[in-house]
Amino acid sequence: RCFICGNMLQKIINLTVRDVRFPTSLEQHGSDAMHTDPDYSAVYVVLDTESGLKGFGLTFTLGKGTEIVVCAVQALAGLIVGTSLQDIVSNFRGFYRLLTSDGQMRWLGPEKGVIHLATAAVLNAVWDLWARAEGKDPKQIISCIDFRYITDVLTEEEALDILVKAKGGKQQREEEMLSQGYPAYTTSCAWLGYSDQQLKQLCTDALQNGWTRFKVKVGADLEDDIRRCRLIRQMIGADNTLMIDANQRWDVADAISWVTRLAEVKPLWIEEPTSPDDILGHAAISKVKDCHNRVMFKQFLQASALQFVQIDSCRLGSVNENLAVLLMAHKFKVPVCPHAGGVGLCELVQHLILFDYICVSADLSGRMCEYVDHLHEHFASPVVIRNARYMPPKDPGYSCEMLESSVRRHEYPNGDVWKLPIQK
């Protein structure tokens, strides 16, 4: 503890940011109706402190344009280098607002797109540093949240009240998670670019490994979707769970007619049927959505435009903004089922969903966390899945640290992977 307290006073003396890309498009991993050839990538941030302690953070991207987010992180770096962890967390709401509401840079968002992805990468590194310190009490947690624009549905007092109430049974839930883990579902079996043969093989393997919940990418071709969904429903049987994800492919009317046809395979949810900005469109279609900031989540909840909240550790403004969303979801009694996969999203989001169960919702009904089985080998503390459940991470920090050898090899454009002509 003294080690940590001493470290909190040490200045952050440097921020390094690197463009790390994995050539996943080569095998169609991650392919969906809108993103047909993603190269899963990370904007990877390392904070150095005077004492030598490091904080690791990242945000997730799909390849091209990652350098734009790198440029945005560099623009934010001046706001963090020279401060200390103590400076930041003693007024974390203020620091959050410094990054998201700079008088000149907020024009580039505000709180959306490239600049918000960069904010997430930087703040994830701060949380990684801070996560090594002692436990946080409800007041400290509340002080991390910027309530600007959401006080009409959630005030600071209500939020504190939720956390204080959830203290009951906390230790029991911690023990439960440590022994049994948090329920997960898999998206690894049914990327859009996979052949039927691949789908079958992956489904067979997953069933053998204890998976009971499966997500299928749809949206490019209706007849093809029907065939693929039927195949998977047949493989997994009537009692297991199937979800579908259109990745923003449809207009509102398309979504309604398409989903009507796909109803025969009994999907639990339809993910991202249309534009991520279309709250009223989602209310008309009504399903599930991962939004770009707390203000969008607020309205999706107000408009009953989603039945499951999909938080994302790297699209929202880090833990700070996700805390606001978890608390609003609890208030609206909507289950949280996080988005994961990508690069490191599973590693990060497991912390958030465990926090949600232990400290906010105290409820597992209708809840599960997405899991995708790739790229974990590049992390210093990869997620542990046992019997289709996330086992709580035990290493200190926010699980963002990548292996230096992986980073070096995949750095764009000069890492070995990107220099070899066969790769791209």
Next chain:
Amino acid sequence: RCFICGNMLQKIINLTVRDVRFPTSLEQHGSDAMHTDPDYSAVYVVLDTESGLKGFGLTFTLGKGTEIVVCAVQALAGLIVGTSLQDIVSNFRGFYRLLTSDGQMRWLGPEKGVIHLATAAVLNAVWDLWARAEGKDPKQIISCIDFRYITDVLTEEEALDILVKAKGGKQQREEEMLSQGYPAYTTSCAWLGYSDQQLKQLCTDALQNGWTRFKVKVGADLEDDIRRCRLIRQMIGADNTLMIDANQRWDVADAISWVTRLAEVKPLWIEEPTSPDDILGHAAISKVKDCHNRVMFKQFLQASALQFVQIDSCRLGSVNENLAVLLMAHKFKVPVCPHAGGVGLCELVQHLILFDYICVSADLSGRMCEYVDHLHEHFASPVVIRNARYMPPKDPGYSCEMLESSVRRHEYPNGDVWKLPIQK
């Protein structure tokens, strides 16, 4: 005409992008409740064609972070260099979608923030090139619009119908605009950082120059706002028009109570009372908004969350996306009052509002276009204001071209303006 047709076949052989910043924060020009010290800036794009013909485009930013948008333009450049104007406009909807829906880069938006500002800069340059060619008929105009995500409120057929119907009286409206110009309002008199003495002087001058509509920045301090608004109402009298703009400063409840207090000065509208993402919040407060894409505008219209549509030539995806918004506004019978000012926004948006009057709405009631009186001297064809009205531009193109001497002097960080230590 032959000259132009020949040029349309010429390849675009190069795209240059430059970071141009004006140190406007020194005198508090442009200051408001959220942007207290903006340095008005432009990401300035030049397209070179084989024949030597050039297209000029830009988007507007506030200083810091402009380099991020420059980086994003560079990422998009590969999609346009090597094509010809003919390639682009023969399938302009497809080209728009190529820029906004690239399988890897759309993750960074989609259609919002940095990547959408960059798209605007690039497409504004394309329109500048194309604007030099012959007139466009309704079908060509429709073919520029990406209807994805808005077909639930506006189909291609409806849009074409609106344009065809508006052909009646077109020539007469053209003549009217050429002789009288389009009504404008001024924001130059009442930036938040100006002293009362400055407000008075600027109001006096503006009244003498024929201005009858005035916008006042508010939102930092209620008592201060009341004093300033009373002062301006007193200066301009009961018959002139006053609007207020809070630039996203308030939460929903704040906005309602604040606006209730300011009602005594009888503002025509309240601009950006809260988060730009909060459709339902705006519906509760109900006023006026400039959105980041057509999907947001669609919902603001569906939810009756605005009474005036403020389009922006540089935040939306250029003319293409603004066309969609003008057509939806017409369908919902909401007047369009464009946002302007910044760097070049007046130069660009005058084309859009003249198009709206002549080819879409055929209506001037309740309509006016914002005007801010600075930085026009840097443009090759600056706007012409006569008796508080925009006089139609007569030079070919989309009025985006800046003087090379201005660009060179203000280029960041190596132009003379930014090298001198006194400036910043």
